[in-house]
Amino acid sequence: MSIDRRLRETGTFKKSHYDTGRPRTIRTPEAEERVLQRFEEDDTLSTRRIAFAENMPHSLVWRIAREQQLHPYHTTKVQELLAEDLPKRLQFCNWMSEKVRVDAMFAKRILFTDECCFTKNGIFNLRNSHHWNDENPNATVVRHSQYKIKINLWAGIIGNKLLGPIELPLNVNGENYLHFLNNDFVEVLEDLDLETRRNMWLMQDGAPPHYSRQVRRHLNNIFANRWIGRGWDAPQPWPPRSPDLTPLDFFVWGYAKSKVYEIPIEDEDHLRQRITDTFNEIKTNEEVLNKLPFHFLKRVRACIRANGDHFQHMLK
Template identity: 35%
Template sequence: MNAVTGSLQQISMQDTLRDHPSSMLQSANCLLSFVKLVQCWICQNVDARKLTNEETSVAVLASFSKSPQRSTRRMSLESGISRTSLRQILTTQKWLPYKLQLLQHLNEDDPDRRTEFAEWAKQKLEQDPQFTQKILFSDEANFSVNGEVNKQNHRYWSDTNPHWMDPSKTAGTTKEMVWCGIWGTMIVGPFFINGNLKATGYLKLLQDDVFPSLCTEAGTFPEFFQQDGAPPHYGCQVRAFLDEQFPGKWIGRRGPVEWPPRSPNLTPLDFYLWGHLKAIVYGVKIRDVQHLKLQILDACAGISPAVLLSVCEEWEKRVALTIQHNGQHIEHIL
């Protein structure tokens, strides 16, 4: 660009001296103004304006390779390269921002128990391809009026998935506990729980709300009932009630089918429903508890049967992967 500018300036001065010696200064000023216009046009239209040249790209990728958790905002401040140019370089080189995954730590015997459960589920699926749709999966989750844990600012830039994980549990603040179930193409609930959930309250919830809501016009009923190993689920009265309702066919802690502990990736409510609901619920600013409940109800009502069928297929995929990976975590390969 400097060479072009110099040539234009030289030509303009020579022409002025030869043809218009009496008005040299005026003509020179006019031509210099023209040169500035040419420079502006070059800056707006010539590839030289692009920062994302090969040398810059190499430097940017080297920097992110050294510090892959650095944000594009911080990189822009340190390098002087615009965030738009940084994103263009990363996108061109097929580098992606991977999210942090929060995982529970597995104890020594957990993989064996997870594998045992997955092999049981696989056998059931071989006997009955519709088996997944005959299970009532259940779980509870806390929703906060103030929002949820935000992982959006955690990124790891790389050209390959680094399987970035954090084996820790998140904590909440002000909570509203919600019970929900997935049974085939149906959402069961949601039911809201006042205060802390104990075994007596959980039993009352099952007796008064959950099971009465399962009555259908076709007279069908879930063949299996699944719950995790949370303390309220383990009460003697709760287990006795489930033995009556689902003799030999309920899944849980010390149930006829043992539920593997620390396995949220094997229940559709954890790997799909809660995340989906929170994404919708917190799409607007929650005013109060009543508004929160209405948001949850509307979000549940908006889930289609087709989506729930896909969720069932995803569960079957996770069962197979759990067996393939000997009961270890599978989120990083999904």
């Protein structure tokens, strides 16, 4: 377009000495210092905002940042911790570390358990969803619906073996959770060999149904001195607000949801099928499952180094 305009206006293809195009930004030490100062004052600023504020090309800001070994690190979501949580987390991890020191296989004999809800909408990452076409297809995805679907699942993992999932009532209380322990849970344990069942520890978090008196009494009868959970009579207390220490939370649920919701869910049957297919896939992934006990102990050691505080930055 510029060549056509120049030909019509001047009758020649040659640029005149006045036709200099966009003014070139000259990089100076002062401009570089201003960019670095903005990063230092607020390291959450985007390169585009800095470029706009300094009236310079975005590419120049990027070049300055890269030359100074600055990288755009992502923020990690973590569970809020209270001050009183830290010593409890540290106590648990020290206990676990000592158990493993005495018996290197101890962590592989813990049956970690947890519950999680799956819905129709779930998590759908629009950033990773594209439609390549020569024209905009104006594709849409349903995010809200009057027809609600919600499935509450229990799962467990011991060593490199994933158990479940088993559907629980949407509103779990002490009574129906105890019913689950006496029925479905017993059937699940049949998938384990007798030696494993005799020596396993059961872990459950501090959810209210787990804390009911009847549930604690049942666990003391079945897993005498071999369960981890909430309550003064638990052989080993589970630290509150610690999903970063259980394989169900730091791997299984997140990975399962990322696979289930790779495509939009059509209805309840479709959601159940996606869950079944995903768990079957995880159960056959021996390479990943074999690493989970190692990653659990890695987190335990990191938690000790962090004195019970957040430790995600120590895992890399």
